[in-house]
Amino acid sequence: METLALIETLDRDGQPRQILRVSQWPVRIGRAIDCDLVLDDPHVAPLHATLIGGEDGVHVVPAPSLNGVRFGRATVAPGSAPRLPDSGLMTLGATTVRVRLRVPDEQLAPEQRLVDVHQIERRHATVLVALIAFACVWEAFDLWLGTVPGTSGSVLARNYLSAPIALALWCVAWSVGSMLFQRRFAFWAHLHVALAWLLLGIVTTAVAGQLAFALSMPSIDKLGRIVFVGALAMMLWRHMGLLLPTRRRTVGIVIGSALVAGSGLLLFSRSVAQEPLVGDLYLGTISLPGVRVARPQSVDDFVKSAAPLEKTLAKWAKPDDDDDTPAGDED
Amino acid sequence: MSFLVARRFSPLGYDRPMLWNRLLSRHRRRLIALLLGAVAAPWAAATAPAAHMPAPASPLAQPAASAASASADADDRGNLSASARRIYEIGRPRLLQVRTLLRDQDSQASVGSGSLVGANGLILTNYHVVSQVALEPQRYRLNFQMVDGQSGALQLVAFDVVHDLALVRMLKPPADLAARGTFAFRSPVEPGKSLNLAAGLPAQGERIFSLGNPLDVGFVVVEGTYNGLVERSFLPQILFSGSLNPGMSGGPVLDDKGHIVGVNVATRRDGQQISFLVPAEFAQQLIARGANAKPITGSVEAEMARQLLAHQQELTARFTALPWRETKHAHYSVPVPQEDFMRCWGSSNPSESKGLSFERSDCQMDTAIFINEQLRTGDLSVRHEVYDGSKLGALRYAQEAGMSFRNEGMGRRTHDLTAPRCREDFVENQGLPMRTVLCLRAYRHLPGLYDVAVLSQSVDAKTEGVQGRFDAHGVSFQNAMLLANHYLKGFAWKRSP
Numbered sequence: 001m002e003t004l005a006l007i008e009t010l011d012r013d014g015q016p017r018q019i020l021r022v023s024q025w026p027v028r029i030g031r032a033i034d035c036d037l038v039l040d041d042p043h044v045a046p047l048h049a050t051l052i053g054g055e056d057g058v059h060v061v062p063a064p065s066l067n068g069v070r071f072g073r074a075t076v077a078p079g080s081a082p083r084l085p086d087s088g089l090m091t092l093g094a095t096t097v098r099v100r101l102r103v104p105d106e107q108l109a110p111e112q113r114l115v116d117v118h119q120i121e122r123r124h125a126t127v128l129v130a131l132i133a134f135a136c137v138w139e140a141f142d143l144w145l146g147t148v149p150g151t152s153g154s155v156l157a158r159n160y161l162s163a164p165i166a167l168a169l170w171c172v173a174w175s176v177g178s179m180l181f182q183r184r185f186a187f188w189a190h191l192h193v194a195l196a197w198l199l200l201g202i203v204t205t206a207v208a209g210q211l212a213f214a215l216s217m218p219s220i221d222k223l224g225r226i227v228f229v230g231a232l233a234m235m236l237w238r239h240m241g242l243l244l245p246t247r248r249r250t251v252g253i254v255i256g257s258a259l260v261a262g263s264g265l266l267l268f269s270r271s272v273a274q275e276p277l278v279g280d281l282y283l284g285t286i287s288l289p290g291v292r293v294a295r296p297q298s299v300d301d302f303v304k305s306a307a308p309l310e311k312t313l314a315k316w317a318k319p320d321d322d323d324d325t326p327a328g329d330e331d
Numbered sequence: 332m333s334f335l336v337a338r339r340f341s342p343l344g345y346d347r348p349m350l351w352n353r354l355l356s357r358h359r360r361r362l363i364a365l366l367l368g369a370v371a372a373p374w375a376a377a378t379a380p381a382a383h384m385p386a387p388a389s390p391l392a393q394p395a396a397s398a399a400s401a402s403a404d405a406d407d408r409g410n411l412s413a414s415a416r417r418i419y420e421i422g423r424p425r426l427l428q429v430r431t432l433l434r435d436q437d438s439q440a441s442v443g444s445g446s447l448v449g450a451n452g453l454i455l456t457n458y459h460v461v462s463q464v465a466l467e468p469q470r471y472r473l474n475f476q477m478v479d480g481q482s483g484a485l486q487l488v489a490f491d492v493v494h495d496l497a498l499v500r501m502l503k504p505p506a507d508l509a510a511r512g513t514f515a516f517r518s519p520v521e522p523g524k525s526l527n528l529a530a531g532l533p534a535q536g537e538r539i540f541s542l543g544n545p546l547d548v549g550f551v552v553v554e555g556t557y558n559g560l561v562e563r564s565f566l567p568q569i570l571f572s573g574s575l576n577p578g579m580s581g582g583p584v585l586d587d588k589g590h591i592v593g594v595n596v597a598t599r600r601d602g603q604q605i606s607f608l609v610p611a612e613f614a615q616q617l618i619a620r621g622a623n624a625k626p627i628t629g630s631v632e633a634e635m636a637r638q639l640l641a642h643q644q645e646l647t648a649r650f651t652a653l654p655w656r657e658t659k660h661a662h663y664s665v666p667v668p669q670e671d672f673m674r675c676w677g678s679s680n681p682s683e684s685k686g687l688s689f690e691r692s693d694c695q696m697d698t699a700i701f702i703n704e705q706l707r708t709g710d711l712s713v714r715h716e717v718y719d720g721s722k723l724g725a726l727r728y729a730q731e732a733g734m735s736f737r738n739e740g741m742g743r744r745t746h747d748l749t750a751p752r753c754r755e756d757f758v759e760n761q762g763l764p765m766r767t768v769l770c771l772r773a774y775r776h777l778p779g780l781y782d783v784a785v786l787s788q789s790v791d792a793k794t795e796g797v798q799g800r801f802d803a804h805g806v807s808f809q810n811a812m813l814l815a816n817h818y819l820k821g822f823a824w825k826r827s828p
């Protein structure tokens with residue numbers, strides 16, 4: 001007999017759980033054994049609905065029931081017999097049902113090549129190994145910078161391991177998220193994302209500090225900090241992208257808005273406190289003598305160049321509104 | 332190091348948590364904290380009801396002369412005790428407690444002491460005793476209480492914030508005011524002759540007597556010794572070896588004839604019986620210009636700024652006139668001040684240290700001017716650290732030097748001061764290139780006054796360097812620039828001998 005339609009019940013992930021080949025209409029759906037499609041759902045009536053095929057598609061006739069039939073969020077009025085939407089989706093009780101109707105001369109979408117995640121990971125493996133190696137060297141250098149000669153090996157090891165462990169835990173947490181949404185652990189993919197963006201941020205900040213010192217331009221240091229925050233936001237977005245690949249756009253908008261709102265709030269509070277909007281009060285980097293490119297000023301010129309501070313401070317000193325600032329200590 | 336001026340002195344008018352010098356090295360700070368703990372316990376005991384109540388005062392005051400003769404009968408009990416008793420008799424009718432009360436209730440915010448020094452109930456006390464009323468008259472008011480219980484309201488008449496003195500006047504003097512008389516000064520004002528600080532001072536080792544009401548427990552006489560003026564102090568202060576306690580601030584200090592030689596003002600928390608008095612001369616100057624002044628009703632800020640500006644002008648002139656001291660470092664000349672009115676402390680880390688070795692020098696003035704509980708001003712400090720990073724190598728040395736350079740605090744916006752605003756660049760003086768930051772903060776209520784900080788780190792060598800910091804509190808913008816210039820020109824590179 002000719003197949004007129006396929007009726008599938010879908011699980012939470014949208015995968016078919018139960019498939020019924022339809023060769024004649026009507027089709028009765030419900031919990032009772034004599035239905036054509038028997039649903040194991042306590043929120044469904046013994047006879048919940050009847051599907052009738054017609055010229056223009058399939059019509060749904062809801063039977064009397066507590067929970068009714070829904071198309072998306074819209075409930076189908078009892079006594080009516082509306083046409084099933086083109087998506088073919090409806091909800092009976094707590095069960096989602098999809099109807100795929102036979103269409104004459106149907107043009108199916110071409111077959112897609114299988115995306116083998118592991119293959120992609122393998123392709124990225126070289127990059128990942130390079131990133132890990134670079135991170136290890138960077139971490140070792142950073143550690144070496146911060147310790148004095150003759151620091152004991154156990155202290156070094158402990159300090160050395162703390163960052164990799166923290167990073168691993170971070171990636172495990174995201175991988176658990178991937179497991180939840182994507183049914184795969186994806187640890188290496190998350191590690192790739194975290195390492196790439198963290199390193200970009202850290203290296204940019206360090207280079208910006210050195211450049212700012214070399215050229216005596218503190219604004220470069222501030223720019224480096226902005227890049228760092230941007231890199232962190234990108235990292236979050238990419239992590240989320242691995243969890244919800246179909247929602248990248250939405251997630252991007254959410255993270256972007258949070259970034260804008262957060263920095264707006266921070267800038268506002270800093271301007272109220274008369275603090276520099278980005279970064280520190282002054283450039284804290286001291287580098288090797290050879291790094292310096294900018295020519296030094298004479299003491300007289302330098303002190304003279306501080307004259308405009310008077311005007312700004314006069315503006316700040318205005319006893320405006322707020323004596324709300326705590327009159328407390330400072331250090 | 333911070334903009335908050337660290338004081339070694341604590342004003343006596345405040346029975347409040349103690350402050351101590353934050354600029355001290357960690358080790359010394361710990362030592363002082365220990366001593367403070369020991370001081371706190373007797374305080375607790377002192378606040379318990381004790382037999383320190385003043386004897387009921389006789390309604391009639393005895394003039395100084397008759398008091399002196401009355402003491403003759405007590406001679407057999409020993410001269411010292413007899414003089415103290417005589418001093419108390421002289422002081423009793425003219426001594427009072429100055430209370431700062433909340434405007435709308437009778438709760439006292441702080442207490443100090445005062446003395447009758449002029450006609451119509453003119454009273455001499457410390458500025459810091461009346462500072463709350465002077466700065467926030469809408470929240471506080473002043474009251475007095477005499478030894479015999481007479482009390483009433485007070486009005487602020489004049490103040491000398493630099494020397495921490497104030498004049499207040501009784502609104503409704505007690506009926507027997509004339510009979511009480513007033514305290515006389517040891518060196519009276521002679522018309523047409525300017526006062527002479529030395530003339531009003533006792534002889535070294537002379538026994539003098541401090542009067543006041545410590546901790547609000549009752550009026551006391553404290554015997555002590557005059558030890559001359561405090562050494563290396565920019566503002567002259569008498570060094571008094573006697574126990575002054577909070578609440579005695581503003582009380583008079585008398586010689587054995589009952590004449591005022593000074594006014595109680597401060598004590599050292601980290602010592603015993605190391606107390607400080609304002610020399611009587613400054614009180615006499617204040618009385619000369621303020622005795623007939625009208626009560627102050629408006630804001631005191633303009634006048635206070637005027638006095639502080641005059642002070643900083645003199646301080647800057649004297650400081651910049653002094654040459655920097657020779658430093659012994661092989662390569663660097665570093666600005667280290669003369670110890671004319673500053674005190675320097677040095678320290679270094681152990682020589683066996685495997686990391687950065689450094690030597691540190693920390694110079695500051697002992698006298699800072701009290702403005703309010705949070706703000707001390709009118710002082711300077713100069714500090715430097717000389718680094719030797721040869722054990723570290725160039726990269727690690729740069730890292731360490733950067734850390735030390737970065738974590739210098741420049742302060743935040745407070746009730747009294749704006750946030751700091753800085754200018755930074757490479758600066759070279761006499762062959763020495765430095766990374767230099769110049770930060771300024773303006774006083775929000777005292778127009779024309781600034782705090783200035785200069786931080787400078789040498790960037791000429793791979794594994795050695797010097798980092799210096801200069802701070803001046805409460806100076807004009809022009810003088811801030813002058814001082815910064817003077818300081819930075821103290822750095823130089825020395826050719827090795």
